[in-house]
Amino acid sequence: MPPRDTDEPADRSRDGHHRPGGQTASPAAVDVEGLELVYGDGTTAVDGVELRVPNGECFGFLGPNGAGKTTTIKVLATLLSPTSGSVRVNGFDVTTESRAIRETIGYMAQETSIDPELTAAENIRFACEAYGVPRGERDERVDELLDLVELGDVADKRAEEFSGGMKKRLDAATALVHRPPLVFLDEPTTGLDPKARNRLWEYFRQINDRGTTIFLTTQYLEEADQLCDRLAVILDGRIVADGSPSDLKRRVGGDVLDIDIEGDAAARSRAATIAREFAAFDAAMVDETDTGITVTAESVRQHGTDLLVALRDGGLTVVGFNIRAPTLDDVFLAITDGTATDDGTDADRPVPRPEGGSQ
Amino acid sequence: MSTDVDDGGAAVDRPVQRTANSFLGDVWVNFKRWNLKAVRNPFVLVVSLVQPIIFLVLFTEVFGTVAGSAVNRGIPGINYETYLVPAIAIQVALAAAITSGVGLVNDIENGMFEKVLVTPMNRTAVFVGKTAAEVFRIAVQIAIILGLGVVLGAEVVTGVVGAVGIVVVGILFSLWFVAFSNSLAVLTRDQESTIIGANLLQFPLLFLSSAFLPLSALPEWIRTVARLNPVTYGVDAARSLMIGQDVMTVIEVSWFGGTLDGVVPGVAVLVGLDLALGAVAVYLLSRASSSDVK
Known part of the structure; x- marks a missing residue:
């Protein structure tokens, strides 16, 4: 049997949690304290990360490859369990209330994740069903999202025929089917041409304007600059700087x-x-x-x-x-030059490290 | 765009519009997706159906006369078509089961596996739905083979009940190989390895069994292997149903008298195998979908 129809919005209290109404009283979208993650081979991917992202913000998580961005976002999306630390997403604990988190977030992986054998509309419809969008609203939601990512013309074409940018847009649409209050985007525009990148930015701006909190990782300062209210820079598993994009650029001088x-x-x-x-x-x-x-x-x-x-x-x-x-490289140079004087190590440039085990 | 979308202020703590998905609802969603993919992907259907059909037609045409006499020495009065159809039904189950693991590998490779893990769907329901779609396809394919066999001159002595029984035996047979190919998929995470690994096994399994010729007509070493080969149990159970006699060649029982003496031991062995390999696959799948750091 398909999920039954109901007009009643899922009440979070059925998960045993009372969430006070009102914007100010609600918990932060992301609240991370002392997050540490050590992979089985002993690699420490994330080492004592502290983060707090208020509702409605567009937050950018910057860092070079292997700095711990993807690992962190996977912990937040319940795909990896933290080794230690307290992680709450939309007020729910990431280890004990992971299903409640999954219901209230959208997640777009770094690798484009769509079913190539299904059409654009079918991909979105599957996501609607997976997230339990009420049956009566599915048709409308599919059309609305196809419009948003401008894939209406190719709604009935199989995704395998799409360009990289179209696939990415479709992927983004499937992460939004349940109108999540918080969306995680892991390097959403890596590998896209500038035009496709600009289009995606436009959609992210739109959903952020509607009140959706966005947590994105990126290697591009420009991307963060375009979209984000606030940034944190992660290097070797630690946050080495945070602030608004202009704050960070000011550090470059x-x-x-x-x-x-x-x-x-x-x-x-x-x-x-x-x-x-x-x-x-x-x-x-x-x-x-x-x-x-x-x-x-x-x-x-x-x-x-x-x-x-x-x-x-x-x-x-x-x-x-x-x-x-200044580019992200310049920011890193400035930041790591700073740390070099602090701890005396040679940190002329960030040393990229393989993203330990997080594909 | 509906009005609540633009209602930016309230949107921040907007309750998520979600029906409480039931376990069966989640099963259904995944069942539909995999059926749709099967229809979309001719490769799956071609590999798992056309090849056995080619076997059925070629074997009966090329070996029919010769093999018929060997068959008749053991089981008098049946033609080779009747003898072969149950074996082809099992072959279909085997070939279709291979595609199960291939589907899983594709999901892992194109990111759908992880994408499904971040949805609130029940994870057991996700795999149950996928397996149900494959079992459904196998049932349809065996029915097609039976129909084609009848057209070619085979006879289902036990009628519709027996035909349904053969489909059930085929499904029970397929499950252990579904579990096997999914385990292979999780372990290799590579499409080619999974296809090769599962396909390499297909022909030895079929030929070193009672599928194409009676064991009495085969060399001693093949008889020994056939005794340990799940295909023999599946084929003999299906064949007993096909011709309405106990033709189980590897386990002799006389608990029921007649056809069931040939069916029940085979089914019992298959169920045991399903449970054993199913447990391995469940273990590997839950490890692959767990959030524990590896």
């Missing part, structure tokens, strides 16, 4: 000017000296690279060309330059 210099190391070193002594930049950070120098400073956009002129006047040949906003 401005925009970045990459300059390619003709000649040998001596020429680059001379260029670095000129840049360091360049008066128009206040507290510029200058690094030598393999091909030239990199200058990070607040006013690099205004005075970058002046520096190029100064370099030419110094007898150096500039063969290329590029002014850009």
Whole structure:
């Protein structure tokens, strides 16, 4: 027998939990204290993570490959049990009330997860049934979600015929069938072209505007910048920074000017000296690279060309330059440079580590 | 878009619209999905149905005359078609059971396995629904083989009751191999390995049994292997039903007199095998779906 129809919304109290109404009194969407996860081979993937994501926020979890992002999100989505620590999602405990969590979250895995043999509409319908969307609402919900992710035209085409971006959009739609108050998105746009990425961002913005809390992991600062109210940066299983996107970028100290210099190391070193002594930049950070120098400073956009002129006047040949906003790499550089002075370890750059066991 | 969607403020603590899915409801959802996939994926149907049909037609046409006399020495008065159809029914069950594990591997590979794990569906119901879809398909395929066999000249002596009995024996036979192929799927997590592993077993299992010729016509070593081969038990039970006589060749009982003496021992062995391999598969599947850190 198919699930019976009912207009009555699932009452969370049937799980034995009274949830007070009213936005302010409700528990945080995600509340993590001292989360630790050690894999069977002894790899510590997550080491003492503390997180609190209030309802309605779009929260970004940043880090390089293997930092512990996917492991953390899998713990939150009840796919992995924490080794230790307290993890509550939508007010439910992740170990003892996992089914209640599954009813109240949407989860989109890093690998696109759809049934290629079913059509777009059938994939969404299966998700509707799996999440117990009342039968009378399913048709409407399927249409609504197909519209949202702009797959209405190909509703009856098999998913195996879709492009990567279309599959990802379909995957996103299936995570939203039960209108969950909280959605986990694990690197939702990795591997997509910029156009497909922008489209997905647009959908995420829409559902966030409706009040859905979003918890996403990403490697792209731009993605976090576009979508997130708040970010945390995870490195080697620990949160090393958190704050708004602009907070984090401020830690980098401005925009970045990459300059390619003709000649040998001596020429680059001379260029670095000129840049360091360049008066128009206040507290510029200058690094030598393999091909030239990199200058990070607040006013690099205004005075970058002046520096190029100064370099030419110094007898150096500039063969290329590029002014850009700080990337995640720059944020990591800034953050890890900071930790290097704290604990004395050599942390010039984040050392990526295989994502231990979390596929 | 309905109004409550735009009701941003209340949406934060909006109760999730969800019917309380019953166990049977979850079974049904998965049963439907796997049936739909079976219809969509001709590979599954072709592999598990066309190959046995080719066997049925070719064996009866090519070996019919020769094999018929060997068969008649043991069981007088039956043609090779009648002798072979129960074996082909078992072959169908075997071939279809292989696809069960392949389906699971595909689910693991395309992420649907994990996707289902994050839904609130009952996990036992998920696997029961999938297996039910496969058993349903096997039943339909055996019915097709029986019908085709009759067209080719086979005779179901016990009539409709016997035909239903053969379908039941086929299902009981398929379950241990369903469990086996799913275990293989969880252990290898690789489509090719699962297909090869399960397929490699298919032909030795069929040929080293009473499926195509009476054991009395086969070499001694094959008789020894056949005694340990589940196919022999399934085929002999199905064949006893087909011709209405006790033709169980490996266990001699005379508890009931007549046909049931051939059916019951075979069924008992198959049920025991189903339970044993089923337990292994359940253990492996629950380990694979558990959230325990590995």
